[in-house]
Amino acid sequence: MAFLSEAANTSPKAHNTLKGILNQTTAQLAEQLKGLNLKASDIKGIFEDLEKGTKESYEHATEKIIEPVLADSKTILDPKEYHAFKNQLKEEGLEAEGAPYLKTLEHLIYNPQGVGFNQLNNALKRLNSYYKQTTDPNLKHFMQVSMDNFIRKDIKTGIDHLFAQMPSHLGEKFKTLYHTALSDYATMKQTLKMVDKDLKLRDVARAEQRGLDALLKFAKGQGDGQLDNFTRLTQGISPQNREVLELNMLDRLFKRALVDEDDLKVFDSHAFFSNLDQLKEGTFASQGAKDFIEIAKGFHRLYKQDAKLARALKPVTGDVISSSIATSVGGAAQYQITKALFSLVVRTMPHIPFFKGFNQKIGAAALRHHLKAALNKS
Numbered sequence: 001m002a003f004l005s006e007a008a009n010t011s012p013k014a015h016n017t018l019k020g021i022l023n024q025t026t027a028q029l030a031e032q033l034k035g036l037n038l039k040a041s042d043i044k045g046i047f048e049d050l051e052k053g054t055k056e057s058y059e060h061a062t063e064k065i066i067e068p069v070l071a072d073s074k075t076i077l078d079p080k081e082y083h084a085f086k087n088q089l090k091e092e093g094l095e096a097e098g099a100p101y102l103k104t105l106e107h108l109i110y111n112p113q114g115v116g117f118n119q120l121n122n123a124l125k126r127l128n129s130y131y132k133q134t135t136d137p138n139l140k141h142f143m144q145v146s147m148d149n150f151i152r153k154d155i156k157t158g159i160d161h162l163f164a165q166m167p168s169h170l171g172e173k174f175k176t177l178y179h180t181a182l183s184d185y186a187t188m189k190q191t192l193k194m195v196d197k198d199l200k201l202r203d204v205a206r207a208e209q210r211g212l213d214a215l216l217k218f219a220k221g222q223g224d225g226q227l228d229n230f231t232r233l234t235q236g237i238s239p240q241n242r243e244v245l246e247l248n249m250l251d252r253l254f255k256r257a258l259v260d261e262d263d264l265k266v267f268d269s270h271a272f273f274s275n276l277d278q279l280k281e282g283t284f285a286s287q288g289a290k291d292f293i294e295i296a297k298g299f300h301r302l303y304k305q306d307a308k309l310a311r312a313l314k315p316v317t318g319d320v321i322s323s324s325i326a327t328s329v330g331g332a333a334q335y336q337i338t339k340a341l342f343s344l345v346v347r348t349m350p351h352i353p354f355f356k357g358f359n360q361k362i363g364a365a366a367l368r369h370h371l372k373a374a375l376n377k378s
Helices: 002-009 011-034 043-069 080-091 099-108 117-133 137-164 168-199 208-219 229-234 239-256 269-277 287-303 306-312 332-348 356-377
Strands: 258-261 264-267
Touching (some): 011 264, 043 117, 043 168, 043 208, 080 099, 080 137, 099 117, 168 208, 168 229, 208 229, 208 239, 239 287, 258 306, 269 306
């Protein structure tokens, strides 16, 4: 117990020793987390990969695989709803302004000579372009209604007619390929809408930490009733990019849970797990994220009081503490300091000479600590 008496009777030394213990333990934890290949990642790059990869996959499926197979196939679509829409524009006095839009519909979709896959597939892109460029709010409204009510449905029907002209075993495969590519493209567009409009994760003027804070807040949301917010946001990205995103989110929670004052940097595991519990179950699904959380749990089991000790430390005044520190020191903070100094012995020494009554408990605690450290390192 000479070590404890010496530390207790020299306040500066006690404080500095305890700070060293606390800082070192958190530093070792941070080093373990680095072993998960955690690295500062450009979050917007993940979603740029999503956009680029999805567009390339869609173009490859439609232009390189499907289009050559259906090059000579055509179908004729029923123009009944189109003619009703055209008459409605005329009655509203919008026929002249909507002429380019109508011409595109007649050429790419409702052509009496028939239309092929390339025309129908291109119609989707051309119609969206017309809609975005239209400045008249009335015409814009009618265009939106027409696309939602019958145009997209007719395009899908026309393409399915083309697949039906193929041998059934091939037609179903190409049909599945097309609709999968189309669904992935729609998912990507919806994801990027959330990324850019709601979270601004690709805003170059926004710091990455602020983006992660916004993402963590967003991940707490219920979503659309079927999928929570984070699942909706990540359903289109690759497993590797999802793991990068999850690890960066956990790292942000870790850094927000640090007691970072003066020369102290200590992990508050209580705060970390409190914030973690606010997120939806299943948010962290990747193996890397699970490993991160498991390592944090190991720290919490062994050193969950470290942050409380760090906050209890006050600037040293140089006053000598009474030798009866175990029972009469100035308040709970000094008691915790003494307790932590004793913990240093447990963390680092399997045996204290001359105090046989303590040896068995200390040896067992030290053994558990070193075994845990070895397992975590492994």
